[in-house]
Amino acid sequence: MSASGQAGCYNEAAVQKSTATLFCRRLSRLMALTPDDVRNVGSLARLALTEDETERLTHQLNDLLDQFARLQELDTDDVPPTSHAVPVAAMLREDIVRPSLPREAVIAMGPQVDEELGGFIVPQVLGE
DSSP states (O other): OOTTSSOOSSOHHHHHHHHHHHHHHHHHHHTOOOHHHHHHHHHHTTOOOOHHHHHHHHHHHHHHHHHHHHHTTSOOTTSOOOSSSSOOOOOOOOOOOOOOOOHHHHHHTSSSEETTTTEEOOOOOSOO
16 A cells, blocks of 8 residues: 555565665765775775776776675575575594694704793894
8 A cells, every 4th residue: 555545556665675776876876986096095005006007997996886786786684694605614623632842852943042931032023
């Protein structure tokens, strides 16, 4: 039934979905990346992009964003959330205690050793 109380001649859910689809497509076009956006992201990634690369990437990224907008059109209400497309079993081995090298033998292999602490001396990597 429509708001006026008359039987509708259309599928209301389909109209809502169609409206959402049009909105997503229009939104993706409104939010299209510009060459300046691509140059900025390239700069953040420390990439030296030529003008040809910038133009090509702008087009390719906008095509990709359009595809994502099309994916938003899919009805996924009955699809359960998953972390993998196919079932995956953990491929881990059992933890088995095995003999290892004696600590003294390992310390003796180090280039510089602190005898008091019983460890390796390494160059400082963090500021003072």
